[in-house]
Structures are given as structure tokens and as C-alpha cells.
Amino acid sequence: RKEVEQDPGPFNVPEGATVAFNCTYSNSASQSFFWYRQDCRKEPKLLMSVYSSGNEDGRFTAQLNRASQYISLLIRDSKLSDSATYLCVVTRGGNKLTFGTGTQLKVEL
Amino acid sequence: DGGITQSPKYLFRKEGQNVTLSCEQNLNHDAMYWYRQDPGQGLRLIYYSQIVNDFQKGDIAEGYSVSREKKESFPLTVTSAQKNPTAFYLCASRGTGLGTEAFFGQGTRLTVV
Numbered sequence: 001r002k003e004v005e006q007d008p009g010p011f012n013v014p015e016g017a018t019v020a021f022n023c024t025y026s027n028s029a030s031q032s033f034f035w036y037r038q039d040c041r042k043e044p045k046l047l048m049s050v051y052s053s054g055n056e057d058g059r060f061t062a063q064l065n066r067a068s069q070y071i072s073l074l075i076r077d078s079k080l081s082d083s084a085t086y087l088c089v090v091t092r093g094g095n096k097l098t099f100g101t102g103t104q105l106k107v108e109l
Numbered sequence: 110d111g112g113i114t115q116s117p118k119y120l121f122r123k124e125g126q127n128v129t130l131s132c133e134q135n136l137n138h139d140a141m142y143w144y145r146q147d148p149g150q151g152l153r154l155i156y157y158s159q160i161v162n163d164f165q166k167g168d169i170a171e172g173y174s175v176s177r178e179k180k181e182s183f184p185l186t187v188t189s190a191q192k193n194p195t196a197f198y199l200c201a202s203r204g205t206g207l208g209t210e211a212f213f214g215q216g217t218r219l220t221v222v
Binding site: 041089096098 | 140151165167199203207209210211213214216
């Protein structure tokens, strides 16, 4: 089983739709959680950190469920500019950063 | 400006040659990482270093080597033992603290012909 697994993509959604991505992690000792965004042929950039109580940043909401070992990302009112690959990232002891394979989102007119 | 710099952006090499990719950061970060990304795939960890003169193998270290002689620098050598070296290579650095984000360089696209 992979250490970090994400929903397979691509997700093709109309502009204005709400879309949700899930990510599961296998190691219960995982400590920090992030969502990164990667545009085509570019480096990943931080979208948001994920906190135990859940957190929101504009149209984006992230949730963490430690008991079930998954994190989620909700995007409301999707824009064309949200089209990208979204990467789930998990860290654990010793600074090891593990990425999921990513979920591709395509927002269409 | 503070940041992380990878060079070169594009690199072409003949099969059987070793090649070294550069990664420099001026963010004063202790941890540095090398990832490989193949088309349509996620990032796979090659090596990471938590402190100067120390580094650990990631999930796909075979055929690669690194050094960490200075805090600012973490070069990656792709050796001739790496069977399929053509890929997009990304370097990252991260400060201390549990919730600290990682910052990436712009990547090096290596093509071996």
C-alpha cells in the first residue's frame, strides 16, 4: 500500500461547481499535512496547510480526520484558473515529506 | 530575493555519462530534498538531508548520489547506473517546525539520449 494515496483523476467540472478531493495516508505517526498545487510543467506551490480543526482560505476548505487517516480539499465556485494538479503531502518524523500522485482538475466553461 | 535555485533548467546528456544537478537555497533552511517526477506521475523522493553532512535515502535512491557539504547547497548526481534517468527533477527546502511548508526550485528537465 502506498504511503499517501489520492483520488484518481482527472476531474472535469463546469465553472462554478464544487469539487472535493480526498487523500488517505497509511502511517498513523504522520504529523503535518498540506495541499500543494502544481501547474503543467511547473514546480509545486503550497495551496494550504491542513490543521486538525479544519481550515478555510477563501473558496478552499481543508479537513483532517486523524482517526480515519485522511485529508480532504473542497473547492467551491470553481474557476478556470483552478485547473491544475492538486498534490496531497504528508510529513512524519525526521522531516520526510511524502507526496501523493496528485489529482488533476480541469474546470471547463 | 530569498529562494531556491536549480540549474540548469534543461539538460541533455548522452547515455552512460554522469551528470550533476545544482540546487542552492538562501532561505537558511536545514532540510533539503530531491524529487523525481515522470509525466503524469507524482513526486517520488530520491534523497533528503536534514542537516549539513547528513542525508538519507528516499524511495528511489538507486543510481543517484548526493552531498551536503554546505547548508545552502544540495547537489544531485545522476549516475550511469540509473536505468531511466530522463525526468523532471525538483529540489525543495524546508525550515524547522512541524507545520512548515516546503519551497521548490523551478526544476531541471533532464533528457538522456
